[in-house]
Amino acid sequence: MPKMAQTADNWETGCVMAQMRIKDIAAEAGVSPATVSRYLNNRPGQMTEETRARIAAVIERTGYRPRAAARNLRSSRTNLIGVILADIANPFSSAMLEGLSVSAAARGCSLMTAISGNDPAKEAESLTRLIDAGVDGLVVNTCGGNDEAIAAAAGRLPVVLLDRDVADGGVDLVTSNNRELVAGLVDALAAAGSERLCLLTEASDDSPVRRERAEAFADELLRRGLAGEVVTLADGGATGVGRLDKTIRDYAGKRLGLIAVNGLVFLRLTEALAQLGPSLPAGLKIATFDDYPWNHVLFGGVTTAAQDTLTIAERVVERLSERIDVVTTTVGEAAKLAPKRIEIPGHIEHRASTSR
Amino acid sequence: MPKMAQTADNWETGCVMAQMRIKDIAAEAGVSPATVSRYLNNRPGQMTEETRARIAAVIERTGYRPRAAARNLRSSRTNLIGVILADIANPFSSAMLEGLSVSAAARGCSLMTAISGNDPAKEAESLTRLIDAGVDGLVVNTCGGNDEAIAAAAGRLPVVLLDRDVADGGVDLVTSNNRELVAGLVDALAAAGSERLCLLTEASDDSPVRRERAEAFADELLRRGLAGEVVTLADGGATGVGRLDKTIRDYAGKRLGLIAVNGLVFLRLTEALAQLGPSLPAGLKIATFDDYPWNHVLFGGVTTAAQDTLTIAERVVERLSERIDVVTTTVGEAAKLAPKRIEIPGHIEHRASTSR
């Protein structure tokens, strides 16, 4: 005989069905709450197939859902992954968010997101906010300036860095193989006949990623004996564009190849070039990082170093899960995982902008 | 004299400082846990300025942070807002996420995000996942196909729809003033001399937003006595583009004006036009919805109906907070808020593509 839940509002009129508690389910199934809990978490201590079926039936019929807060309190696990993104306007970030969302869901976790907007203060605030909320682990795409705080956080709970490293390196990092991607773009430009290469960067962007790409670019030029330089655009439209015009004019006559260090720089480059004419100046070849939708369209297609965002996301979540499992399994003294740097190979999309 | 927390690991060697509990703080401050709790939530039942200071000092010194799970369990509030986005690749969504993040943070809430990727099944799954996680309220940018489930959810907890409505309308909605934006774009094209207007849509997109814009477009043509039609592109590149070419050829000689119903359609339009030549066919004018970064660049700037994403986000969170407050304050029987439809005015960015 079905027993009413203690909290059921069952006046004859108000048929607001009860929020069931685990003990209500247990009572209806004729077992103890402990057994229902075991069922819910399908624990090693098995139960009779018959008991299992009876519990399943009751849960099915009542539509019972365990309250997460109670579960979290006792088990001190939330199945929540905190994500801090520096700049969600960047399509890399949105792609990453989608990837993380999928990978996390596959492991039964949800995402708590915070967006720093490239503001270190907000990033720091997000850090404590998410930790206070009790996330099991943290994915951080840092904007810089919080290296100590992040390292400290990594000491208290699992943290995996996304794309951007922190100074002292004691934290897991998943990133693209930037050096090889740079080489790939240089390849493409060289093959298209460029004699002189420029890597376009932005003054405001001092991220480790930019630095890594710039270094790789310089190394690559050296290795091949090519001429070229890193051109840093000033911030905010006009000045920067002026600087770019000058660069292009300086090299007029030479076969120039340009690499935009990221998608935003590429847009500014496009703007600048638009002032020179609707199509590319003769002999000018272009390539860029970050595979944005407009890359297919501008200049009839821009050769692009595309990052494998889905795989990056998957590996981030995988690594984070490893750490979370370790934390919840071991006593936490000896079993520290050594920090790990994971590089996910991207690939070059060859398009019209580097055809001969 | 400071008293050790019960859970402190204080062997002489392992100086892992304790996770403090509220009772530890209470003990150190010489008050009861209840008082500390009152302090933490600055409750109406005031306390002596002196007590307050003593508690504050202890908390400050120990760096105590209350465990969210425990708080959630007892108070059955989580300060979490669930967000379901249909398509994060859409810059409208990312802008919205940032706005929501800011507005929520201003109210002390964090965001739990789920991404449906325009898949109704995943949307439904996200719905239950977020509700099970105990969010206080839900922001849904639905991809359609779950109208009943969403309405049901809205019956159980506060829900505000973002940009896209559900069928039976009993749920709060915040959206842009699409009709006026359509009128604005038609204005711009007409002023640029277009005699014949097309609204370009996609077959796969059957969202209420598309329908609203299409209806407004038809109405607007009627009202002004302009000729034109809604052109639905087939899905997947080639066919759709062919259809578009045909449209353009059909109208050759007439002064044609095109409106892309959203940013993705605009990109496909751009692709198609690129096959015709690097610059716009003579007399062809273009306008689009959604203010994406590339809009500044393509065709030297495309006239755009820009939505006020920040305000939309702010109003969504505001409305959701109202509902959450009502739920937690009242007994929940009589005090139902009537569903509300909130329109946030966007504006038209006039750019080169509709100059004469």
Place this chain on the structure above:
DNA sequence: TCGGTTTACGAAATCGGTTTCGTTTCGAGT
């Protein structure tokens, strides 16, 4: 058939806050 080991399950403690309710203290009014 009998000791010994699993296996299935229940009773009760527990997680760490919040909330209710009651008691004491304090100050104002007469």
Place this chain on the structure above:
DNA sequence: ACTCGAAACGAAACCGATTTCGTAAACCGA
């Protein structure tokens, strides 16, 4: 001085699950 109401605070119940520990039943080989 005495009463009364409000303010300040403490004791203990409580939120709803998980987890530990203990026990009875089932199984099993000798």
